[in-house]
Amino acid sequence: MGKSGLNVVERAQLLIDKLNQKTAVIGVVGLGYVGLPLAVEKAKAGYRVVGFDIQVEKVDMVNRGVNYIGDVVDSDLKQLVDSGQLRATTDYSFINDVDAVAICVPTPLDVYQQPDTSYVESSTREIAKHIHPGMLVVLESTTYPGTTEELVKPILEHSGLVCGVEFFLAYSPERVDPGNKYFHTKNTPKVVGGVTEQCLTVAATLYRNVLDGEIHEVSSPAIAEMEKIYENTFRHINIALANEMAVLCNRMGINVWEVIDAAKTKPYGFMAFYPGPGLGGHCIPIDPFYLTWKAREYNYHTRLIELAGEINNAMPQFVVDKISYILNFEAKSIRKSNVLIVGVAYKKDIDDYRESPVLKIIEILKELGANISYHDPYIPSFKYKGEKYESIPLSGELIQAADITVITTDHTNLDYDLLGNRANSLLDTRNAMKHSNKPKGYYLL
Known part of the structure; x- marks a missing residue:
C-alpha cells in the first residue's frame, strides 16, 4: 500500500482511467525538436498540456503561439494555445498539477566523447521536488542503456516515493526525422x-491515446534504451561503409552513386545508404558513442562503432582535399580562391546545422586561406567559432565569381540548372545534379 491508501494496481487503474477519459494533465519538459511536437500532439489528442523549459524565449514564443520547429504546423500551435489546451512555463512547481510528464531534453557528448547527462539530471531533480503519488514519468531523451533505472529512478525516489508502487517510470525513445514528409x-x-x-501499461496507454503509430512494448527500459542506440548505430556504420566506398571509388575512377543505384535493384539483402561530406545532426554523429562509453563498464571495446566514427569524421577533410585537387588542375591554390558553399544544414530541406560537417569544411578552408561565401535558403545566417556568416542570394553573378562551387546540402528548392550553367567548377558531394545541366568542370564526391 502507498501513502494514499491505494495499492499499485488501483493506483495504475486510476491513472489509466484519467488517460482514457482525457482528463489527465500532461507535462513535457524540454520544448525543442522532440518536446514541442510531442506537446502539440498530446494537446491535439485532447489533453491539457503544460510545457516546461528553462529558456524564457522559447516559453514566450509558445505562449504567443509562435512556432519555431519545422515539424509543427504553425496554425496547430496557435489554435491550441489560444484555446488554452497548451501553455508553457519556466516554473517547475506546476509539475504539482500534472498526472504524467515526459522528459525531452538534450543528451550531448562532452569534450571527452562521454555522455553529458546534466540536462536529464537537472530536469529529473526539478520533477522530484514536485512528484506525487500516481504520477507517470517517461524519459524520451536518447541515452545509454541503464539511464532510466540507474540515474533517473534514484533521483525520483529521493522524494520518498517508491517507483512502481507510488509512481510510474518508463523509457520511450524519441523518433524524429526532421524534414521527413x-x-x-x-x-x-x-x-x-x-x-x-x-x-509499462500506464505509459503505453498514454501513447496509444496520442499516437497513430504502433506502440511496441518491451520488457524493460534498458531494452528500449538499447534499441534506440542500435537504430542510430546501424545508420552510423552503414553511412561509414558508403563513405569508404566513395573514397575508394574516387581513386578507381568509378561512380559510386551509380554503383549504389545498381545495388539497390536487389529486392533483398541490401539497403541503400549514401555517402556525403560527413555526418551531422543531433543523433547519428553522437548517439553511438553513448554505447561506446557504456561498453567500457563491461570491459568491451566497440571497434566497429569507433572505426565508423573515424571514417565519417574524415569526410570533411576528404572534401577539402578534393577541392584542392580540382583547383590544382586550374592552376589555382585554395589560398585566396573564392569558394561558394551551397548548403550548411546537415540534411536537405531543414534549418538545422547542429554538428553539420559543412562547418568543419568551412573551418579547414578558412585555415587554408580561402575566401568563403555560402548560400542556404533555410539558414539565413549562423555563427561558428566566434565568426558570423550570412547567406548570399544565389545568382549567376555569385556563381560565376566563385573559383569553385561546392554542393554540400541537396535542398530541393535550389536552382540546380543555374548552378550547372554558370559554375566554373562544381564539386557535388550529394549527387544533387543527377538530373540537371552540368558544367564542364563537374566533379562528384
Whole structure:
C-alpha cells in the first residue's frame, strides 16, 4: 500500500482511467525538436498540456503561439494555445498539477566523447521536488542503456516515493526525422519499456491515446534504451561503409552513386545508404558513442562503432582535399580562391546545422586561406567559432565569381540548372545534379 491508501494496481487503474477519459494533465519538459511536437500532439489528442523549459524565449514564443520547429504546423500551435489546451512555463512547481510528464531534453557528448547527462539530471531533480503519488514519468531523451533505472529512478525516489508502487517510470525513445514528409511524431511507431508491468501499461496507454503509430512494448527500459542506440548505430556504420566506398571509388575512377543505384535493384539483402561530406545532426554523429562509453563498464571495446566514427569524421577533410585537387588542375591554390558553399544544414530541406560537417569544411578552408561565401535558403545566417556568416542570394553573378562551387546540402528548392550553367567548377558531394545541366568542370564526391 502507498501513502494514499491505494495499492499499485488501483493506483495504475486510476491513472489509466484519467488517460482514457482525457482528463489527465500532461507535462513535457524540454520544448525543442522532440518536446514541442510531442506537446502539440498530446494537446491535439485532447489533453491539457503544460510545457516546461528553462529558456524564457522559447516559453514566450509558445505562449504567443509562435512556432519555431519545422515539424509543427504553425496554425496547430496557435489554435491550441489560444484555446488554452497548451501553455508553457519556466516554473517547475506546476509539475504539482500534472498526472504524467515526459522528459525531452538534450543528451550531448562532452569534450571527452562521454555522455553529458546534466540536462536529464537537472530536469529529473526539478520533477522530484514536485512528484506525487500516481504520477507517470517517461524519459524520451536518447541515452545509454541503464539511464532510466540507474540515474533517473534514484533521483525520483529521493522524494520518498517508491517507483512502481507510488509512481510510474518508463523509457520511450524519441523518433524524429526532421524534414521527413511521410513520418512524423503522430504516425511513427513508438517503443516503450517500463520499470514494472504497471509502469509499462500506464505509459503505453498514454501513447496509444496520442499516437497513430504502433506502440511496441518491451520488457524493460534498458531494452528500449538499447534499441534506440542500435537504430542510430546501424545508420552510423552503414553511412561509414558508403563513405569508404566513395573514397575508394574516387581513386578507381568509378561512380559510386551509380554503383549504389545498381545495388539497390536487389529486392533483398541490401539497403541503400549514401555517402556525403560527413555526418551531422543531433543523433547519428553522437548517439553511438553513448554505447561506446557504456561498453567500457563491461570491459568491451566497440571497434566497429569507433572505426565508423573515424571514417565519417574524415569526410570533411576528404572534401577539402578534393577541392584542392580540382583547383590544382586550374592552376589555382585554395589560398585566396573564392569558394561558394551551397548548403550548411546537415540534411536537405531543414534549418538545422547542429554538428553539420559543412562547418568543419568551412573551418579547414578558412585555415587554408580561402575566401568563403555560402548560400542556404533555410539558414539565413549562423555563427561558428566566434565568426558570423550570412547567406548570399544565389545568382549567376555569385556563381560565376566563385573559383569553385561546392554542393554540400541537396535542398530541393535550389536552382540546380543555374548552378550547372554558370559554375566554373562544381564539386557535388550529394549527387544533387543527377538530373540537371552540368558544367564542364563537374566533379562528384
